[in-house]
Amino acid sequence: MRRFWRLLKTLPYLGTDGAPLPLNSKRVIIILNSLALLTSFLCFLISTVLWNTAHEIRISGVGYAMALIYLGVPLFNKAGKTNSALLTIFILQSFSAMYYGALLGPAINIEALAVFLCGAALLIIKSSRYKWAAITFVLTVTVILKVIWYGNLVDPLPLSISNNRLVYFFAAGAVLLMNALLLYFYERAVNKSNRELEALVEERTLALDQANRYKTTYLNSLSHDYRTQLNPIYGLAHELVLQAEDEGMPDHIQVSTDVIRALYASSRNMLDMTNVVLDTARIEAGMYDVPQPAPFSVRQWLYQQLDTYQYVSPVPLQLKIAGIPGRIVSDAALLTRILSNLLTNAIKFSRPGGTITITARAASQHFLLEVTDEGKGIPAEELEKVFDLYITGSKPGEGTGLGLPISRKIAETLGGTLTAASETGKGSTFRLSIPMVTDNSLKSQPQQPNEFEHFYGAKVLCVDDDHSNRLLAELQLKRLGCTTAFAASSGEALEKAREVIPDVILLDYYLPEISGMELLDKIRKDTLLRHIPVIFISGNTNTAEIAAARAHGDGFLPKPIMLEQLYHALLPFLSSRLVTESRPL
Structure with a gap:
């Protein structure tokens, strides 16, 4: 007996352990199996009762046949033919509605059966087109039966009053049971959707909270960095105004080279931070720069960038160039933004006494640009995270975590890549690789930086x-x-x-x-x-x-x-x- 109940419990799950074809949801398979098994049992039960009371083979014989066919639905699912199982359910249900409706008349309670079939279509069928086609078919069958009944087009079986009541009782009970099963599955589906929605809301809320924390940290860091750079600009400029007033506001005053360099370095840092913020806003809005390739001298471009940053960097900048043609075709402005972010990052994390090395070389038809610092390095588990927005390896107030992800986005618009390699305690290397197109239109020597x-x-x-x-x-x-x-x-x-x-x-x-x-x-x-x-x-x-x-x-x-x-x-x-x-x- 226990084996029988164990077998009975496993029947609704036939086909869920395989790989079903188009309708591959386990939930759909369980619903189809459950409806088929319940309908098969009801067909067998009602056919047996009515045979014992009415002895009508047209009722009981067809009922037994349908009971056997319904048992084939779990077998279809077991074989991975879920579409065939679904088709069998709707063909049998529609056939039984038409056949018994014409044979027994209003006693079969066609309205309740139509509600069940429409509900089953909404619950089981995924395709919107097939779903509404099935509902239309069910409603059409219902209308046809109504026309048959009220038009007296087919004479129902001459059953006694007691047998008619028995048919109505069993038909109503069967339809109520099937609707109850349908409601049960609807409730399960709704509860599952609610749980999934709650989990999604919780996940999104956590992600939003984390993003808000990142942005709060970012705004604090940005405020700190702006004020840090603005302080010498405002303070030194104010001192120069006071100096000029002390000298009677002449047309020219003498200014220390150190003051000029400090003003330049701070204003350059503020410019870099502003560009990063604007780039971030464009990226988050889904707007990306369209590369505008043009020939330019790589050497001249690199010397110009280093000439700019030598006043900003507290450590020496070393340039290495190997195998680079005189001129290449690319977007120098976008490359400048990448190099600017990489140099700013290297300067930030360099240790006193270290060196920042910029290496430019050619390899496999690609232009490679590497920026190497001798800072504290990045742990291996955090290396890829540095390219995520608002993720920074700085202390609070020492970076926004925007430069590297922006640089990678720009590299991708140029058809290239930006990768990182690091060793804790020894420093990091960021490598830009873009396709290299050599410009041979100008044969003269590349312009020197002097x-x-x-x-x-x-x-x-x-x-x-x-x-x-x-x-x-x-x-x-x-x-x-x-x-x-x-x-x-x-x-x-x-x-x-x-x-x-x-x-x-x-x-x-x-x-x-x-x-x-x-x-x-x-x-x-x-x-x-x-x-x-x-x-x-x-x-x-x-x-x-x-x-x-x-x-x-x-x-x-x-x-x-x-x-x-x-x-x-x-x-x-x-x-x-x-x-x-x-x-x-």
């Missing part, structure tokens, strides 16, 4: 409403050998442009009276000025506005403007005025 090019005689008009920005532009343009003119408003800009007829106009995107774009429209309509190239400058890094500036103007420069960026922006329009001047390092 060569400076000037646009002698070139006239540049700078339109900017901020006095400090105009002062900076004047110093930078004079260093590039340009003759300068300035305007603070749109009206003044048009007047100056007609007076000077500049070779290039640097135009602020945002002006107090009208926008830079509106001023550009006026310039383009002026027959005297329409030929002049206009390069937009702006502190806004909105992608749409940058695209508009590049589409309508002749270039775009983001603030703060580096000298080399200004040079490369002017070069396409002033190359005929270039004069090269060599001077010793």
Whole structure:
């Protein structure tokens, strides 16, 4: 007896231990098996009772046959043919509804059976198309039976009143049992969905809490870092103002080289932090930079970067170059952002007395750039985590955990990779690898870092409403050998442009009276000025506005403007005025 009950308990799970085909959910298989076994038992029971009372083979014979066919459903599932099992259930249920409905009339309680079949379709069938097709079929059968009954199209079996009541009792009981089983499975499905939803909500809540903790740490670190870098900028600038006041506010005062280097280092660090924050905002918004490949000298580019960071780094920077062609084709601006983040990271974690080594080499048609520090290193279990946003190996207030993940994203947009290797106590190496395309269009030797090019005689008009920005532009343009003119408003800009007829106009995107774009429209309509190239400058890094500036103007420069960026922006329009001047390092 125990074996029988043990076997009976295992029957609903037939087919769940294999690999079912299209409907591969164990829950669906258990529901199909349970419905088939219950219906088979009810068919056998009702057919036996009605045979003993009515002795009608058309009722009991078909019932016994259906009971046997229902037992085939678990066997279909066992063989992995869940679709066949599902089809068998619905064919038998629909057939029994039509057959017994026509044979016995309203006594079979077709409405309750239709509710059961529609509920089973919603619970079991996954495909929305097949689900509603099954429901439509069930409702159609119900309507047909109603038409048959009320139209007296088929005469039901002439059963006695007691047998009719017995049929109604068993039919109603069978349908109620099947609906009860269906409700049981619905409840299980709802409870399971609730548990899964609760688990998902808990998981997402924990992830959100962790993200909020990371961002809180990030904001604290960012606030600390900004204030740390702002302190010498503000303090030293204030001291210089006081010094000038003590000397009667002359046009020039003597400034220590150490003060200049400190101001430069702090402002450079603030610029790097600002770029990282803006890059993060773009990445989180799903906006990625589109690479703009162009030929450039690798040596010159590397020397420029090291020349910038030698004032920032407290440890020596060593450059090694091996097997690199004179010029390659890639996006130098994106590479600069990667190298800037790697150098900032290496400087942060370098120990006093150590060295930062930058190695550039070629391998298997790839350009490899490695930055190696001699810091504390990164444990192996944390190595890959450094590329996750807001994960930092710094103490609180000593880093944002953004530079490395941003650098990896940029490397991927260039079709390359950024990886890390580290040994605890000895330092870390970050390696950038991108496909290398050699530029052979220029056969001359690559420009050395001690060569400076000037646009002698070139006239540049700078339109900017901020006095400090105009002062900076004047110093930078004079260093590039340009003759300068300035305007603070749109009206003044048009007047100056007609007076000077500049070779290039640097135009602020945002002006107090009208926008830079509106001023550009006026310039383009002026027959005297329409030929002049206009390069937009702006502190806004909105992608749409940058695209508009590049589409309508002749270039775009983001603030703060580096000298080399200004040079490369002017070069396409002033190359005929270039004069090269060599001077010793």
